[in-house]
Amino acid sequence: MSFEELSHTADVKIRARAETLEALFTDAFLALMQVVYGTDRCDGIIKEIRIESDNIESLLCDFLSEVLFISEVEGLVFSRAGIAIENLHLTAVLHGEFFDPLRHSSGTEVKGISYSGLIIHKDANGYMLDILFDV
Amino acid sequence: MIDSVRQTGVNEWEVPVGYVPGMRVPGKFFLSESLGISLESGAIEQLANVATLPGIIRHSLAMPDIHWGYGFPIGGVAAFSLDEGVISPGGVGFDINCGVRLLTTPLAQKDISGRRDLIEELFRAVPTGVGGKSTLRISPPDLERMMIKGASWAVDAGYGVKRDLIRCEDSGYMKQADCHAVSSKAKQRGVPQGGTLGSGNHFLEMQVVTEIFDPEAAQAFGLHLGQICCMIHCGSRGLGHQVCTDHLKLLESATKKYHIVIPDRQLACAPITSVEGKDYFGAMASSANYAWANRQLITHTVRQVLAKMFRIEYEDMPLVYDVAHNVAKIEEHEVDGKRMNVCVHRKGATRAFGPDTDELPLDLKKIGQPVIIPGSMGTSSFVLRGTKTAMEKTFGSTCHGAGRIMSRTQAKKSLSGKEITANLLKAGIIVRAHSENAIADEAPEVYKSSDEVVNVVHEAGISRLVARLSPLGVIKG
Numbered sequence: 001m002s003f004e005e006l007s008h009t010a011d012v013k014i015r016a017r018a019e020t021l022e023a024l025f026t027d028a029f030l031a032l033m034q035v036v037y038g039t040d041r042c043d044g045i046i047k048e049i050r051i052e053s054d055n056i057e058s059l060l061c062d063f064l065s066e067v068l069f070i071s072e073v074e075g076l077v078f079s080r081a082g083i084a085i086e087n088l089h090l091t092a093v094l095h096g097e098f099f100d101p102l103r104h105s106s107g108t109e110v111k112g113i114s115y116s117g118l119i120i121h122k123d124a125n126g127y128m129l130d131i132l133f134d135v
Numbered sequence: 136m137i138d139s140v141r142q143t144g145v146n147e148w149e150v151p152v153g154y155v156p157g158m159r160v161p162g163k164f165f166l167s168e169s170l171g172i173s174l175e176s177g178a179i180e181q182l183a184n185v186a187t188l189p190g191i192i193r194h195s196l197a198m199p200d201i202h203w204g205y206g207f208p209i210g211g212v213a214a215f216s217l218d219e220g221v222i223s224p225g226g227v228g229f230d231i232n233c234g235v236r237l238l239t240t241p242l243a244q245k246d247i248s249g250r251r252d253l254i255e256e257l258f259r260a261v262p263t264g265v266g267g268k269s270t271l272r273i274s275p276p277d278l279e280r281m282m283i284k285g286a287s288w289a290v291d292a293g294y295g296v297k298r299d300l301i302r303c304e305d306s307g308y309m310k311q312a313d314c315h316a317v318s319s320k321a322k323q324r325g326v327p328q329g330g331t332l333g334s335g336n337h338f339l340e341m342q343v344v345t346e347i348f349d350p351e352a353a354q355a356f357g358l359h360l361g362q363i364c365c366m367i368h369c370g371s372r373g374l375g376h377q378v379c380t381d382h383l384k385l386l387e388s389a390t391k392k393y394h395i396v397i398p399d400r401q402l403a404c405a406p407i408t409s410v411e412g413k414d415y416f417g418a419m420a421s422s423a424n425y426a427w428a429n430r431q432l433i434t435h436t437v438r439q440v441l442a443k444m445f446r447i448e449y450e451d452m453p454l455v456y457d458v459a460h461n462v463a464k465i466e467e468h469e470v471d472g473k474r475m476n477v478c479v480h481r482k483g484a485t486r487a488f489g490p491d492t493d494e495l496p497l498d499l500k501k502i503g504q505p506v507i508i509p510g511s512m513g514t515s516s517f518v519l520r521g522t523k524t525a526m527e528k529t530f531g532s533t534c535h536g537a538g539r540i541m542s543r544t545q546a547k548k549s550l551s552g553k554e555i556t557a558n559l560l561k562a563g564i565i566v567r568a569h570s571e572n573a574i575a576d577e578a579p580e581v582y583k584s585s586d587e588v589v590n591v592v593h594e595a596g597i598s599r600l601v602a603r604l605s606p607l608g609v610i611k612g
Contacts (some may be wrong), residue, residue: 007542009175009202010209037266038572058384065380071371073323075266099266105569108576109265109334109612111376112229115383115400116205132205134229135335135543 003027011114012133019126022083025060028131029081032064032113035087035133036071038106041079043095049054051090057118060131064113075099075135108135136171137179137585146199146595150183155398157187164197164210164526165595166373170587173540174201174612181208184398188213189406190220192470192477196529198484199591200538200583204228206401209483212532214468215407217476221395222412223404224386226418226480228461229379231419232371232426233337235507236303236457237518237604238434241447242363244343247607249439253341253444254565254608260436261330261339263612264569271432273329277427278322281329282314285424286457289431299431301496304486305505307427309464313417317374318381324373330432333612336536336577337369338509339433342516346603352520355502356455358602364603365441365452366516367433368509370461373421382415407478414461423462455518456505458485459536467493468530479530487509487521487533487598506591506598511537511582512566512574512611513559516604517589524596533598534589536583546581547572555579568611 003016012035017028033041049066053059070076078096114132121128136148143163150162162182166174169341178201185207186195192214201210206225215221247253262268273281286307287300300306332339344362347353358364371378389412390397391403397403405412438449461478470477488494488504493506504521514537518526525531541549552571555578559566568574593600 005544007544009539009542010204012543038570050547058387062384069320069324069377073320073327101266101569103265104266106336106572107265107570108573111335112380114205118400133203 003031008132011115012135014131014133017126021085021127024127024129025063025083025085028060028064028129029067030069032110032133033078035111036107037077037104040103041077042097042127044097045076047076047094047096049092049094053088056088056120059088060120061092061113061115063092067094068110077097077104079108109133128133137176138295140179143196146591150179155183155187157396157398158183160186160191160194162186163194164201165591165597166199166201167587170583170591173583174396175203177203178208182211184402185211185213187398188221188223188402189395190216192216196532198532199233199364199588200483200534200536202538204482204604205483206399207480208484210401210534210538211482212480212484212529214477214479214530215570217478220407220478221404222407222416222463223480224379224383224415225401225403226482227419228482229376230370230461231375231378232423232459233461234426234430234457234459235366235368235508235509236430236434237455238365238437238452239357239455240363240441241363241451242445244303244363247341247363247444248563250467251565253554254442254567254610256444257339257437258567258610260440261433264279264334264573267331267612268327271330273326274321275326278315278325280532281428282317282421283312283424284308284572285427288429289428291309294435295431296450299454303427303457304459306310307431307457308424309420311416312420312423312424316414316418317378317421319382321374324377327370328372328374329429330436331372332369332612337612338512338609339437340366340609341607342366342604343607344602345605348600348602349520352601354558355499356505356518356601357453358455358518364604365437365547366507366509367430369425369430369433370423372429374425378417378422382418385411386415403490419463423459427457446483456507458507461531466530468526481532483535484532485535487525489521489523489526489529494501508534508585509536510585511579512577513562513564513579513606514607516587517585517600518602519589519592519598520601521598522596524600529597533592535584537588539581540583541581546578547575550575550578550580564606565608566611573611
């Protein structure tokens with residue numbers, strides 16, 4: 001896991017670095033869960049989702065938006081994910097538990113995943129991501 | 136102030152065409168020299184980007200609470216021609232019809248000062264924070280009615296009184312709502328969240344009127360010195376967030392389909408007259424109506440708590456007004472000497488219609504529209520009134536709040552929730568939230584001074600100060 005929260009006036013800005021695209025998406029997913037629900041999150045329930053998009057930025061935004069949706073309507077808080085990406089098709093197996101107000105109330109709701117300032121960059125060291133969560 | 140921006144009046148600045156390539160009109164923003172110190176160049180670039188959109192009329196505008204958003208800056212206002220213009224979710228925001236309302240009471244400060252039991256009771260009665268679920272049973276047909284009729288659905292269902300509706304912008308609903316354009320995902324999110332406050336900067340605050348600037352307007356709005364009021368700040372919850380997410384994707388394709396060149400992906404848009412544009416407008420209006428109904432439901436809960444605790448009548452807590460600050464509307468304005476309908480986007484900006492505007496209720500026609508400006512936690516909130524100058528310069532718009540100047544990361548480093556709560560308590564303000572983080576995120580220090588922001592709009596004449604309200608107790612999400 002390798003992500004950090006950068007300073008941003010209005011929203012939450014996350015920077016992540018990873019060797020593979022799958023690891024980068026996993027970091028973004030973990031950052032999202034941490035922002036909304038805090039750090040005390042466990043396993044137990046498994047949920048699989050599939051996403052298809054036109055480009056890699058949309059694939060990430062669509063994936064995270066879907067996670068937000070499932071999390072909210074099914075009352076699930078996720079702690080880890082197994083992600084596979086092939087030709088702009090993503091399959092994610094999410095592990096989590098039911099929302100517990102006593103343990104999961106230290107975060108803030110994310111209203112949306114922003115395209116503004118979204119950068120997915122690849123160089124010799126791997127991938128780098130900057131992404132904003134609208135809060 | 137930022138290079139190449141020039142002053143054109145009191146607290147009034149122009150961003151010339153050419154600041155970014157493709158600008159069709161200049162940018163204009165309202166700011167004092169001292170607030171200019173915290174102005175981000177990124178926000179001015181966003182203001183200039185909006186000026187490149189097709190059909191924009193006169194100026195791309197920003198209010199003094201301007202800061203970096205996405206697509207439009209927060210505090211951004213832009214009007215578009217209905218024939219040639221576009222509509223963009225980036226000009227409305229994820230929290231459609233995030234807004235604020237002010238409720239008066241017959242109580243005085245001595246009745247509620249130090250009453251932690253009141254704040255605890257409100258915190259118990261109004262669901263707040265991450266995962267907050269409605270205690271009301273809203274059925275899917277109720278949800279449809281919320282989206283079509285907004286606050287009037289809530290009043291008809293017994294959650295308010297008829298008079299509340301004439302004290303809401305647009306009488307608490309936009310007639311262009313189209314539920315068919317709202318996805319089933321958005322509807323699923325909407326059902327359990329009716330009557331919930333949410334988190335982030337949303338709050339419910341008990342306040343006291345501590346200063347009257349304009350006695351005639353204050354009287355017309357039902358406000359007097361020493362009076363206890365309740366301010367409610369929230370929006371369309373997950374339903375509105377999902378509508379924005381869904382339609383951003385649809386409008387991104389539409390941007391390409393209609394060959395619209397945009398400098399920033401978050402300005403995805405479609406012609407107002409296109410199928411995609413109309414669908415977004417219908418879904419956005421449905422979300423706006425949901426938000427009005429939501430604030431009405433919370434109002435009902437607050438009235439019940441106050442009525443029971445203080446033995447006062449439900450009907451003795453009239454609404455001053457309810458304003459939307461993230462919305463796009465079709466409104467009639469004067470353009471080049473002619474009255475015409477335009478599509479006004481307000482993203483973190485408040486409608487501030489001046490006297491003699493048709494939309495105002497009869498008893499407010501002479502005074503102008505009440506404008507409710509929430510302060511940050513622990514600082515003053517304000518009531519202002521709309522002006523003719525706003526109609527001429529800003530399509531009847533003004534600021535919406537204090538505007539952040541410090542990031543959440545900085546806030547958490549410099550201030551702990553415990554310290555902030557203790558400091559506020561010393562100042563006589565009780566704060567209740569689910570977590571200390573929520574308090575640290577929204578500490579008074581992270582915002583511009585609300586006094587300074589409202590002084591800018593007052594001096595620029597785009598709204599005029601009526602009353603100051605000081606906080607006594609606040610519940611946060």
